[in-house]
Amino acid sequence: MISMPPLSTRSEKPSIQKLEQSAKHKTSDSVLQHFPYFFNACLATNPVQQRAIYRLRHQIYCEELNFEPVRESGLEHDEFDPRSIHCFINHTKSDSLAGTVRLVTAKNADDKLPIENYCMNSSSMLSPKHFDHNQICEISRLAVPATIRRRKITLTENATPLNQLLQKLEAECHSSVAVALYLIATLVSVEKGKFHAYVMVEPALARILRRIGIHFQQIGESINFNGKRAPYYLDMRTVSSTLKPDYLALYSLLAQQLGIRLPNTGTSSLMHSIRREQVTAAPISRSVATAAYN
Template sequence: MSWSKKLLNAPIIGNVSKRIASIKVNHDAMNIAEHFTQFLKPEIAINDQLRDEVFRIRHNVYCEELAFEKVKDEGKEQDEFDAQSIFSMIKHKPSNTYTSCVRVVKSANDDELLPIEKYCMEAIQNKELHPSNFPRTEIAEISRLAVKAEFRRRKTDKFKGSAVGAISESSYSETELRCFPFIAIGLYMAAGIMSIDTGVKHVYVMMEPRLARSMKFVGIHFIQLGEAIDYHGLRAPYYINSSIFMENLSPGFKCLYKEIQKEISGQLTF
């Protein structure tokens, strides 16, 4: 299997499924927006300098930590889909450090395939929601979600197919630590906002079924398009659109979505 296939799926926060599943629909969920915005700030990579930061985060995770590809002399991980992508990052405010990144791969024409179309087309069994049914400019894929090791959990907590790092509990306050499991959620929300604001109506993603199930606890209901395949662990193709996203989002996480939307919508200039 080529390195490009290995890199299709981005690592997620270690044990995020267990952390989300344990959340009660209560005070913590209702206050996550406040905690998140106190310590974390989403940004769009609107210039070459910020895009280089995205590529460095990916290099740190995919090349240095996971060894999916050899370390590059320039310290940046890039691929053929970056030219047709928009990117978001989340910064840790107190340290002024970027914690993570995600991209939305778009398609302007038939020559610009999405990663899921190029590498996992056979996994999409739902004919009604197949990307070929929609205009190219209205489809996109969320991919390359990467979170630095210091903002994830212990390496001993890893599960098959996931990259798991460590949170240095001595470096962060208890309140900050409560936010970090939601970095992945924040990245998915940022990706959704980038998609909607740029005219995308149909979004695809390859992810672990356990993560998709966990997302339901906060009201993000991805539609599974086919059976899970052995692809760096069990991964399946999923679909979501803005109506599905907003219809089920729980009140506490709607607040988080609105805060993220407020931060990044004004940064989109295209």
């Protein structure tokens, strides 16, 4: 993982009782409630953080996947980055970059989103040209390093029961980093008023995301672009009402880390339903970690 400067105070440690309960019941929401202990959601606000993001993108998209040519600088960036909101997840224990995603915005009416280069013939009423340019964005350059994607549970010999629980929970939380990046993108886009979002992903991934409550709508035909991908649209304001309870709980925790206040309407009954209903997390493909490439 790529080293980052100190970013924030680590989340409060879960109690032994909560950890034991999580390990005993093995419910996805009991695991995800500890996600903020291991990871921290952030926005890039300075050049040091942005360079670390570009290094991670180069590592994955240029060196690992060969989607882009290797650059002498070791940094992967393009013409859309200056008008993008860069989000990332920091691994608190190592203070390392654990994943990143950007939201490409349109500062001017003439600014195009990357997706418009590949679905210019789309006649859908949901295409970017039908919305105010101040309210559109595109989720892209989602990247999670191999050290996070391929993390396996390896228990340390002679570790205390509490440390063994921590190791198990951390490994399970690693598998949710990519989905957490989508949730962060949703939170930030709504906070910034970028309600109409687009993404180029594999149809299979769109189906996986739908299972956890992120309902992308396909607005064009699939094309061969580093694999079979299709353009999708999502009204980001709907996500909080469609997410499955376990991921809605994670959504709320990530909002707290980002300092984003969620609407209070129905919060009490909503959180009550989250606590009562235990939903098994949908299996997430490794491809999620690099799917929103465009």
